[in-house]
Each structure stands twice: as structure tokens, then as C-alpha cells.
Amino acid sequence: MIELFGISVSTQxxxxxxxxxxxxxxxxxxxGTPLAWWLAHMRSSFKIVLEALVALPxxxxxxxxxxxxxxxxxxxxALTQFLRLFGFEGQLTFSFxxxxxxxxxxxxxxxxxxxxxxxxxxxxxxxxxxxxLRAGVLxxxxxxxxxxxxxxxxxxxxxxxxxxxxxxxxxxxxxxxxPEVTRMVSIAIFDHVESLEYAEAHLLSGMMLLFSVxxxxxxxxxxxxxxxxxx
Amino acid sequence: xxxxxxxxxxxxxxxxxxxxxxxDTLNAAVAANFTKTIEEIGAAFKEKTGHEVKFxxxxxxxxxxxxxxxxxxDLFFAADTDKxxxxxxxxxVKEGSYFVYAQGVLALYSPSLPVKEGYKDVLGxxxxxxxxxxxxxxxxxxxxxxxxxxxxxxxxxxKPKIVNxxxxxxxxxxxxxxxxxxxxxxxxxxxxxxxxxxxxxEYWLPGQDMYAPINQGAVIxxxxxxxxxxQQFIDYLRSDEGRKVIERYGxxxx
Amino acid sequence: xLKGDLSLRQGDFQLESGxxxxxxTGITVLFGRSGSxxxxxxRAITGLDKHTHGTLYFNGERWQDGKWRLPxxxxxxxxxxxxxxxxxxxxxxxxxEYAVRRAPSGGASLNELAERVGIAHKLDQSVTTLxxxxxxxxxxxxxxxxxxxLLCMDEPLSALDWRAKGELLPLxxxxxxxxxxxxxxITHAPIEVERxxxxxxxxAAGRIERIETLREALERPDSPLFxxxxxxxxxxxxxxxxxxxxxxxxxxxxxxxxxxxxxxxTDGRPQRLRILARDVSLALDDPSRxxxxxxxxxxxxxxxxxxxxxxxxxxxxxxGQLLLAEITPWSLxxxxxxxxxxxxxxxxxxxxxx
Numbered sequence: 154m155i156e157l158f159g160i161s162v163s164t165q166x167x168x169x170x171x172x173x174x175x176x177x178x179x180x181x182x183x184x185g186t187p188l189a190w191w192l193a194h195m196r197s198s199f200k201i202v203l204e205a206l207v208a209l210p211x212x213x214x215x216x217x218x219x220x221x222x223x224x225x226x227x228x229x230x231a232l233t234q235f236l237r238l239f240g241f242e243g244q245l246t247f248s249f250x251x252x253x254x255x256x257x258x259x260x261x262x263x264x265x266x267x268x269x270x271x272x273x274x275x276x277x278x279x280x281x282x283x284x285x286l287r288a289g290v291l292x293x294x295x296x297x298x299x300x301x302x303x304x305x306x307x308x309x310x311x312x313x314x315x316x317x318x319x320x321x322x323x324x325x326x327x328x329x330x331x332p333e334v335t336r337m338v339s340i341a342i343f344d345h346v347e348s349l350e351y352a353e354a355h356l357l358s359g360m361m362l363l364f365s366v367x368x369x370x371x372x373x374x375x376x377x378x379x380x381x382x383x384x
Numbered sequence: 385x386x387x388x389x390x391x392x393x394x395x396x397x398x399x400x401x402x403x404x405x406x407x408d409t410l411n412a413a414v415a416a417n418f419t420k421t422i423e424e425i426g427a428a429f430k431e432k433t434g435h436e437v438k439f440x441x442x443x444x445x446x447x448x449x450x451x452x453x454x455x456x457x458d459l460f461f462a463a464d465t466d467k468x469x470x471x472x473x474x475x476x477v478k479e480g481s482y483f484v485y486a487q488g489v490l491a492l493y494s495p496s497l498p499v500k501e502g503y504k505d506v507l508g509x510x511x512x513x514x515x516x517x518x519x520x521x522x523x524x525x526x527x528x529x530x531x532x533x534x535x536x537x538x539x540x541x542x543k544p545k546i547v548n549x550x551x552x553x554x555x556x557x558x559x560x561x562x563x564x565x566x567x568x569x570x571x572x573x574x575x576x577x578x579x580x581x582x583x584x585x586e587y588w589l590p591g592q593d594m595y596a597p598i599n600q601g602a603v604i605x606x607x608x609x610x611x612x613x614x615q616q617f618i619d620y621l622r623s624d625e626g627r628k629v630i631e632r633y634g635x636x637x638x
Numbered sequence: 639x640l641k642g643d644l645s646l647r648q649g650d651f652q653l654e655s656g657x658x659x660x661x662x663t664g665i666t667v668l669f670g671r672s673g674s675x676x677x678x679x680x681r682a683i684t685g686l687d688k689h690t691h692g693t694l695y696f697n698g699e700r701w702q703d704g705k706w707r708l709p710x711x712x713x714x715x716x717x718x719x720x721x722x723x724x725x726x727x728x729x730x731x732x733x734x735e736y737a738v739r740r741a742p743s744g745g746a747s748l749n750e751l752a753e754r755v756g757i758a759h760k761l762d763q764s765v766t767t768l769x770x771x772x773x774x775x776x777x778x779x780x781x782x783x784x785x786x787x788l789l790c791m792d793e794p795l796s797a798l799d800w801r802a803k804g805e806l807l808p809l810x811x812x813x814x815x816x817x818x819x820x821x822x823x824i825t826h827a828p829i830e831v832e833r834x835x836x837x838x839x840x841x842a843a844g845r846i847e848r849i850e851t852l853r854e855a856l857e858r859p860d861s862p863l864f865x866x867x868x869x870x871x872x873x874x875x876x877x878x879x880x881x882x883x884x885x886x887x888x889x890x891x892x893x894x895x896x897x898x899x900x901x902x903x904t905d906g907r908p909q910r911l912r913i914l915a916r917d918v919s920l921a922l923d924d925p926s927r928x929x930x931x932x933x934x935x936x937x938x939x940x941x942x943x944x945x946x947x948x949x950x951x952x953x954x955x956x957x958g959q960l961l962l963a964e965i966t967p968w969s970l971x972x973x974x975x976x977x978x979x980x981x982x983x984x985x986x987x988x989x990x991x992x
Contacts, residue, residue, distance in 0.1 A: 223563055227563045228513075229562055230561075247547045281710075282724075283725075284686065285684065285716060285781070286736055286740055286741075288711055288736075301726070301727055326554070329547030330548035330549075331546070344522070
């Protein structure tokens with residue numbers, strides 16, 4: 154619990170939200186980068202289908218996406234069974250893992266699209282040049298792709314993080330609003346509002362707003378400082 | 385030529401003034417949970433009287449806001465009592481028309497656990513992973529579920545297992561998709577033959593004395609104050625024929 | 639020695655090189671029209687395109703076998719791209735260090751090579767501030783700093799203006815000689831072939847048509863190297879010091895020519911002289927009262943059929959070099975020229991290739 158302006162609110166949702174957002178951002182960077190690379194350099198017409206699938210969370214109402222996730226993540230669901238192959242135990246829904254999986258799906262386009270556009274804009278000759286200078290695949294990725302696609306990577310990270318912090322529908326569906334386990338800030342605010350606890354709602358909303366603005370300013374600041382002219 | 389013109393003109397006038405053509409049609413705003421019940425009653429009413437009732441379904445709060453902002457509804461069937469009572473206070477309804485048309489019935493439902501006879505045992509041991517209820521802060525069914533759990537003396541035992549659906553529909557989804565093995569849902573969600581839960585698993589109905597009634601209130605709106613058809617529909621809904629349908633869909637009537 | 643047989647499909651274009659065997663000393667030029675498959679062949683040779691298949695051996699080392707391919711970073715090749723392909727996020731020095739850090743030790747240092755290609759004063763600039771010619775100098779230095787066993791250059795001059803071309807052409811020639819790195823050089827400009835090539839790989843429609851020395855290539859009357867300027871001969875020789883009239887002697891006694899001194903030192907190395915056949919006239923005896931300085935005694939080797947109202951006469955100099963002259967059929971008949979006849983070639987215009 155913290156107390157500000159005489160109003161006390163639980164800090165647990167804030168801490169949880171932060172953890173979910175950081176984990177989601179890291180996972181989407183790891184998963185989204187190869188996916189975006191693959192999509193950016195795909196020549197087959199199948200690309201259109203995949204791009205549409207990736208963009209789906211942008212158009213599906215979160216509660217619909219959440220409902221399908223409930224089906225996939227129930228103890229006998231496809232996703233649960235799949236993770237069992239890797240030794241996963243327990244239940245996905247109503248847990249931290251479930252929140253992260255839901256957020257990963259929901260924020261997928263926010264990570265993949267900026268990355269994909271950054272990779273598409275990358276001159277492939279520079280990678281060829283690096284290869285002829287004896288740079289291997291990972292070497293090329295970290296010394297050529299990352300510095301040149303830095304803007305896209307930053308945008309992808311910020312959008313993923315901010316989107317996860319602010320997300321409501323999906324985490325509500327798959328999280329089950331369990332105090333101290335899956336009650337994220339956005340849900341806590343909603344509960345406060347529904348219970349007419351406006352002071353607490355204002356306090357949490359204000360903190361979230363300040364935090365989001367700070368993150369965005371930080372990113373735009375970094376972005377400007379390291380601006381690179383390509384070409 | 386003049387002979388031909390007259391009926392054509394009459395037809396144009398008739399089409400242009402909906403008041404004349406649609407005189408026998410009512411518009412009703414209905415809480416989404418009551419959709420099927422009232423559609424069946426409406427169809428029977430039309431067959432009997434020839435008058436048609438058109439229904440708009442939605443969350444009670446949204447319908448209330450629409451009515452306050454002048455939406456052309458004649459009748460309002462809410463999922464709670466607050467919203468119609470507020471309309472009464474605001475003077476937007478026909479005087480004396482407010483009544484409770486149905487009461488929600490709470491059910492402990494599980495597709496797999498023996499809750500019908502063994503609810504005490506199941507809840508007391510709390511060996512399940514999750515118990516789904518509607519959010520007690522926002523949904524009357526949730527508050528009722530919490531009351532029942534407290535009356536049974538198992539609230540503290542099951543509390544760590546509780547997951548909160550934002551609405552009763554949402555709480556039902558948790559059970560229906562297998563994410564929670566049992567949950568407090570509305571009886572209306574499991575007795576509907578089209579429900580995915582119909583005839584599957586078992587349920588226990590806590591006594592009506594264990595929780596405050598989940599009343600659903602209705603009003604005739606100011607707009608239909610002098611419309612005899614509006615009163616006629618309400619009367620039909622409250623007749624034995626209407627009550628039978630309401631009860632068949634899992635509601636009780638005070 | 640580079641030998642193999644490569645195929646590679648790129649969109650609608652199909653490369654089927656056919657078996658080839660290339661001497662890898664000096665500069666080998668891949669020549670052909672655009673769309674003939676030069677660049678595709680180079681991508682296949684360097685392993686930059688993963689769809690390549692066939693066989694390729696470099697000095698007995700396996701580079702390509704069926705679908706298997708030795709990754710480009712392990713082939714020890716250097717590559718100079720048409721547009722330089724410098725890393726825009728690195729300075730000039732950063733680009734050069736990128737090569738040095740991944741190269742085996744030894745060879746010229748970064749500073750030495752930067753000095754040699756003339757960009758030492760630009761080391762700490764961003765590459766985006768460089769001119770086209772400067773970028774290409776950095777690209778050449780970067781490729782050489784990676785200590786390649788084979789240097790590939792894909793039309794390195796085609797994006798440059800004539801002045802930068804004039805400066806870079808001799809630089810490439812000198813660096814090839816100084817470093818001894820074999821070079822595969824793509825161009826569609828005959829003048830670059832005539833200046834640089836030890837041998838020429840002619841390409842058309844995705845195939846290698848033939849591989850021959852520059853001398854052989856120029857002896858063919860229908861040589862693809864002859865463009866809208868008509869047939870060309872290339873004479874080789876050493877350059878002497880300027881005489882009292884400011885002109886330098888070129889070549890041995892008996893095939894000596896006089897030309898304006900070069901703009902930079904040639905250090906007594908063999909030079910190439912490009913002579914258009916249309917600038918060469920033939921005379922039955924040596925005219926003395928004429929402004930043309932360069933008269934060479936030559937013997938007629940063969941006379942080509944009349945084409946577009948002109949006849950190309952192939953002659954040999956005293957030193958056995960091929961010199962082509964383009965005359966009218968009327969002159970041919972008037973002078974009664976036949977193979978084996980000794981005549982004088984009068985060369986109207988002569989300049990060193992530089």
C-alpha cells in the first residue's frame with residue numbers, strides 16, 4: 154500500500170503491471186524479431202495471409218480475442234497441451250504466465266509491424282557487404298541490422314510496453330481479476346470506478362498517465378539523440 | 385387522371401407519416417440477459433393481439449444512458465433495479481408503472497464436480513483450482529454468490545480460488561471453457577436448451593433466503609404513457625402465460 | 639584457379655554458367671550487356687545468394703557442391719559494390735575497422751591503406767558526407783583491409799562522373815599490381831576492359847560465352863568490345879622521358895609513337911594505348927610532308943568484308959602487335975591493298991589510357 158494526498162492504494166497492481174509489460178516486451182522482441190525479419194523478406198503471396206494474421210489483434214475486440222484465448226489456454230486447451238510438451242505444469246489462465254501470453258498475442262502487431270517496416274527499409278547490400286567482410290549471421294545482425302533498424306526497434310519496444318501497460322480487455326478475460334495475482338492497474342482502476350472509489354481511481358490513473366508520458370519522452374529523446382541518416 | 389391520383393396521394397401520405405402506419409408497434413429496451421425470454425413472449429403477444437414489439441438489447445447501463453438522452457423507447461426492462469428507479473426519480477416514466485418483472489436465480493454449476501448433492505463437501509474442501517463468480521463489486525450475481533459462500537461458512541476457504549468475471553456472462557464463460565471447474569452462474573444460462581451447458585454436468589440452487597433477491601425492474605416510459613398497447617404488453621407479460629415462459633428460462637417471479 | 643559450373647535463378651532470370659575454368663591472376667573482367675548475368679554470376683561465385691547450386695572450386699578448395707555452399711564470410715573474398723555499400727552508421731574509420739577487426743593479421747595497416755587510396759584526411763568523417771568517388775575509395779580500402787584471396791568488383795565506376803572514373807581506374811590497376819590480389823571485375827564499358835583486363839569472360843543470356851585473353855578478344859573482327867566508336871586496337875609499351883618538344887616516346891624502336899606526357903608518373907611500367915581504327919589511315923609510302931607525327935611500318939594481315947561502307951584492315955606492327963585501320967572500299971581498291979603487303983599506318987590521334 155502507498156499513500157499519496159491522503160489516498161491509499163495498493164501498489165501490487167502497479168508492480169504486477171510493470172512485470173507483465175517488461176516480460177511481454179522482452180518476449181516480443183525475441184519472438185517478433187525473427188518473425189518480422191521473415192515477413193519482411195518473404196516473396197511468396199502467403200505473406201499477405203501472415204501479415205493479416207499478425208494484424209488481427211488490431212481489429213478483433215479484446216474480449217473476442219480473450220474468449221479464444223480462454224479456449225486455447227484452458228487446462229485441456231491447445232496452447233496448454235503444447236506447453237506441456239516442454240514440461241509446463243499448472244494452469245495458464247488466472248496466472249502470471251497467462252497474462253503474459255495474452256499480452257504477447259494482443260501486442261504482437263505493435264512489435265512486429267514497426268520491426269518489419271524497419272527491416273524492409275534496410276538495404277540488403279549492406280548485409281552482403283558485411284558478409285564479404287567475414288561477418289557471420291549474428292555478427293551481421295548486431296553490427297548492421299540493429300544499429301540501422303534502431304528506430305524501428307525502439308518504436309516496437311515502446312509501443313509493446315505502453316500497450317501492455319494500458320491493456321484491459323484481454324487481461325480481464327484471461328486473468329480473472331484475481332487480487333495480487335492478475336489484477337493489473339487498468340483493472341484496478343476499472344474496479345475503483347465501478348465501486349465509485351473515484352479518488353483511488355484518479356490517483357492510479359494519474360500515476361499511469363505520468364509514467365506513460367515519461368516513457369514516451371524518454372524514447373523520443375533517445376531516438377533523436379541517436380538519429381542516423383541512412384543512404 | 386384525377387381519379388387515379390387520389391389513391392396514390394393517399395398512399396404517399398400514409399408512407400410519409402410513420403405514426404399512422406406503425407401505430408401498433410412498440411419499441412422496448414431490454415437487458416441482454418433477458419433476450420430469448422422476451423423474444424418468445426413478444427412472438428406470442430403478436431400472435432395473440434397482432435401488435436408487434438421491437439426489442440433493442442444491450443447492457444443496462446448503456447440502455448439507461450440512451451433513454452436519458454431521448455432514445456425513442458416505450459418500454460425498459462433492466463437487469464437491475466437501480467436504473468429504472470433512477471428513471472422514476474428523473475420523471476421519465478409513466479407514473480406507477482415500475483415493477484419487478486423477474487428475479488435472477490443463482491446456481492452453482494459444474495460440468496465435472498458433484499455439486500448437486502455434494503456442494504458443501506466440494507466447497508468446504510476447496511480442492512478445485514478455481515471458482516468462478518461475477519465481480520461482487522460490479523455485478524449483482526457476484527454479490528449474491530459472495531453472500532452464499534459466507535452463509536455456508538466457506539468464504540475464507542475458497543477465497544484464494546476465486547476468479548472474478550466482469551459480468552455474469554463472463555463468469556459463465558470461465559466455467560464453460562473449462563478454465564474454472566465450477567462457478568456461480570445464473571440459472572437462466574444453464575436451462576436454456578441452446579446453452580452449451582444445457583444438460584451437461586450438474587448444478588445446485590442455493591435457497592432464495594441465502595442471498596438478497598436479484599431483482600430486475602421494468603417501466604413504461606413517458607413516451608408511451610397513453611399508449612394502451614404498452615400496458616397491454618405488460619399485462620400479458622404478467623399473465624400466467626407470460627410467467628410460464630419467464631420461469632421456464634430460469635427466473636423466478638416475486 | 640577458379641573452376642566450376644553454377645546455376646542460379648533470380649526471378650525470371652536464369653543463370654546457367656556452363657563449366658568454366660578461370661586463371662586467377664591479375665584482373666579478370668566479366669563483360670556483357672546489362673541483363674547478361676554478370677552480377678548474378680558474381681553473386682553465385684561469392685556465395686551471396688543461397689539459391690545457388692552447382693560446383694565451384696577455388697584453388698582446389700570446395701566452395702559450392704550441389705546445394706551445399708561455403709558461407710560467404712569463410713571464402714576470404716572482398717567485394718566492392720557499385721554504390722560502395724558503406725555502413726552509414728559508422729565513420730570512414732569505423733568502416734575500415736569493421737574489416738580490420740575480422741581479418742587475419744598482417745598486410746597493410748589501416749592508416750597506410752587509407753593514405754594509399756587518398757582518404758587519410760577523411761578518416762573521422764561520416765561516410766554520408768563523402769562524394770561518390772571518395773565513397774568508392776573507402777569501399778576499395780575496406781575490401782583490401784579484409785585481406786581477401788579474391789577481390790570482386792561489381793561495376794565500381796559506373797555510378798561515378800568522368801573525372802572520378804579517370805582517377806579511380808589507374809588506382810585500381812595499381813592496387814591490383816601492388817597487392818597481387820586476383821580481381822574479378824564486372825563492367826559493361828569496353829574502355830575499362832581495354833585498360834584493366836588480363837582476360838575477359840564474355841557473358842550473354844545467363845551463359846559464359848567464352849573466356850579469352852584481352853589480345854585474343856581484340857583480334858576478333860566481331861569482338862563485343864567494339865562499340866559505337868568502331869573497332870579498337872590496344873598497343874602495349876613503355877613510356878620514355880619527354881624530349882625537347884615536350885613529347886614522350888612510347889614503345890620500342892620500329893613501332894615508336896610520340897605522345898603527350900602522362901599526368902602522373904608511370905615508373906617505366908608497361909602502358910596501354912587505345913587506338914580507334916577510324917583514327918588510323920594507311921599509306922603506301924612514308925609521307926614526310928604531313929602534320930601527323932606517328933607513322934608506323936606495318937604489314938597487312940587480313941582485310942575484313944565491307945560493312946556499312948567501311949573496311950577494317952588488320953595489320954601487324956614490327957613488334958607483332960595488332961593495329962586496326964578503318965578505310966573506305968574505294969581507298970582499298972585504289973591502293974590495291976592485299977594481305978602480306980607492307981604499308982604505313984598514320985595515326986591521327988593518340989593518348990595514353992588514364
